[in-house]
Amino acid sequence: MSHIEFTQGFNQFQTVLYAFAFRLTKNEEDARDLLQETAYKAFKYKDMYQPKTNLRAWLMTIMRNTFINNYRQRKRRQVLHDATNNDYLLDSGAHTVRNSGESNVTTEEIQGVIDALEDWLKVPFLLYLQGYKYDEIATTMQIPLGTVKSRIFFARKRLQEDIAALYPQTTLEEVLD
Numbered sequence: 798m799s800h801i802e803f804t805q806g807f808n809q810f811q812t813v814l815y816a817f818a819f820r821l822t823k824n825e826e827d828a829r830d831l832l833q834e835t836a837y838k839a840f841k842y843k844d845m846y847q848p849k850t851n852l853r854a855w856l857m858t859i860m861r862n863t864f865i866n867n868y869r870q871r872k873r874r875q876v877l878h879d880a881t882n883n884d885y886l887l888d889s890g891a892h893t894v895r896n897s898g899e900s901n902v903t904t905e906e907i908q909g910v911i912d913a914l915e916d917w918l919k920v921p922f923l924l925y926l927q928g929y930k931y932d933e934i935a936t937t938m939q940i941p942l943g944t945v946k947s948r949i950f951f952a953r954k955r956l957q958e959d960i961a962a963l964y965p966q967t968t969l970e971e972v973l974d
Contacts (some may be wrong), residue, residue, distance in 0.1 A: 798848045806852045808837060817857055821864045833865075835860040839970055910959045922952035923947050 798806075814835060818828035838859050846855055911919060924934045931949075931953075935942045 803843050806839045810856055814856055814860060818860060831860060831864055834863050910956055918948055918952040921948045927950050
């Protein structure tokens with residue numbers, strides 16, 4: 798089959814192919830892309846087409862396989878497409894709020910609060926901070942697992958209270974001034 802005959806055959810089925818592409822993709826732009834990709838592959842591999850066979854079925858098979866391959870590729874990539882408008886801007890107003898938490902609480906102050914804990918709270922808490930699991934701490938200290946959990950809980954609670962006492966809460970008006 799000559800190039801001209803193949804082109805005429807393709808043009809004859811172009812509307813049918815577009816309708817099939819639209820049925821697969823359910824989107825006009827994607828259908829046009831799929832039709833274009835099918836045309837590219839059909840003309841690239843036209844030597845593989847056997848004359849006197851069903852050209853329409855051959856083209857639709859190319860289209861269907863291309864669609865399936867693209868679908869599988871998109872599924873593997875897990876592409877997230879955000880189609881929302883980016884017209885929404887955050888309005889922080891005239892005031893900017895400064896988060897002074899990191900600068901107010903220094904490592905030395907936190908270490909001092911931890912050191913002030915009683916040994917029965919401090920030791921399991923420090924082991925937990927070092928990355929030991931509850932059952933490892935229980936085995937090391939030779940105490941029940943529930944006791945380890947409760948001591949770490951009480952240590953956290955005490956640390957929160959002590960740090961809060963170091964830094965009394967300020968009102969929103971004081972922060973904004």
